[in-house]
Amino acid sequence: MAKNPTSPLNKVARMLDLVPYLHAHQGIALSTLAQNFGVSESEMNADLTTLWMCGLPGYTPLELIDLSFDSGFVTIRNAQTLENPRSLNKEEAIALLLGLDLVRSALAIDREDLIAKIDVLSQRLRTLIGLQAQLKAEPAVDGSIRSTITKAISLGTSLDIRYHSLYADRISERTILPIEWHNDAFHEYVFAYCDQAQSFRTFRLDRIQYANSGEKKLKPGNVSQILESPALVYRIRIHSHLRAARELFEFEGDDKELHTGIEKEISSFTAEWMRRMIFSAGASVELLSPEAERADIVSSARALLALYEGK
Numbered sequence: 001m002a003k004n005p006t007s008p009l010n011k012v013a014r015m016l017d018l019v020p021y022l023h024a025h026q027g028i029a030l031s032t033l034a035q036n037f038g039v040s041e042s043e044m045n046a047d048l049t050t051l052w053m054c055g056l057p058g059y060t061p062l063e064l065i066d067l068s069f070d071s072g073f074v075t076i077r078n079a080q081t082l083e084n085p086r087s088l089n090k091e092e093a094i095a096l097l098l099g100l101d102l103v104r105s106a107l108a109i110d111r112e113d114l115i116a117k118i119d120v121l122s123q124r125l126r127t128l129i130g131l132q133a134q135l136k137a138e139p140a141v142d143g144s145i146r147s148t149i150t151k152a153i154s155l156g157t158s159l160d161i162r163y164h165s166l167y168a169d170r171i172s173e174r175t176i177l178p179i180e181w182h183n184d185a186f187h188e189y190v191f192a193y194c195d196q197a198q199s200f201r202t203f204r205l206d207r208i209q210y211a212n213s214g215e216k217k218l219k220p221g222n223v224s225q226i227l228e229s230p231a232l233v234y235r236i237r238i239h240s241h242l243r244a245a246r247e248l249f250e251f252e253g254d255d256k257e258l259h260t261g262i263e264k265e266i267s268s269f270t271a272e273w274m275r276r277m278i279f280s281a282g283a284s285v286e287l288l289s290p291e292a293e294r295a296d297i298v299s300s301a302r303a304l305l306a307l308y309e310g311k
Contacts, residue, residue, distance in 0.1 A: 015047050022076040030072050048074065093129045097122055098137040106143035141188055141205040148211045149190055153178050158214030164207045175214055176203065234266045234274050234287060241284040248281060263288065
């Protein structure tokens, strides 16, 4: 959630930051100052007016902060006691140390210049808060895997990966041709063509155990042909929990169209996904076709029931 720039706490923090900033940027335009602090010019005017009435005990014109901003340009005098920036507290410094460690782990080993600067800054922060131990942040995704995928996308080359599939609950070796990657619901995904499946799949980056450059080239003509190929189509009948089934299988329509026994056609890239969706829906959803998938689910359900019955 974004911070409210007009809240009292943020206003006080902003005014404390304004004083050292103005000392270093004498004569700055009011519009530029407001833009740099992420507030409107009227809000910045209000902050400067408040600062103009602040100072040391005695509160005569000699002790108050001397500000000039009527001309549209801001200068400050007589605020030497506040001319240094606010110091970081321990929690802020630790957050920066963890962030720097994540950045360092994502850098290529040949960026020795940046790695050296990060090490110097990290040491200064540890000294600032008196921290002797070296903090280590473990990223959800290995930085080398992310950089390998990014390079493969830019060059149009394939990758050999080891992947832990959540749907099948197994680890497999695959050759993929990555096309794009994106963030969704706090996770990173890569959209790619999978040679083993002969179709497109979405892979979650934190489930890729390793990724090595492959030999194959991604051909735009083949990609277009694959994108136009139809997905697997299934037909289901919904017996109960109508709204829950619509959310689970993500089909179109509003509540007025839902009724017991309604049938829908659902598309999927994998039979495994459909099997798991049907099982998770329990008795509320029935798979009608294809017949082979229906028979397979019936057989699997009977085998599971036999385990519970001790047969």
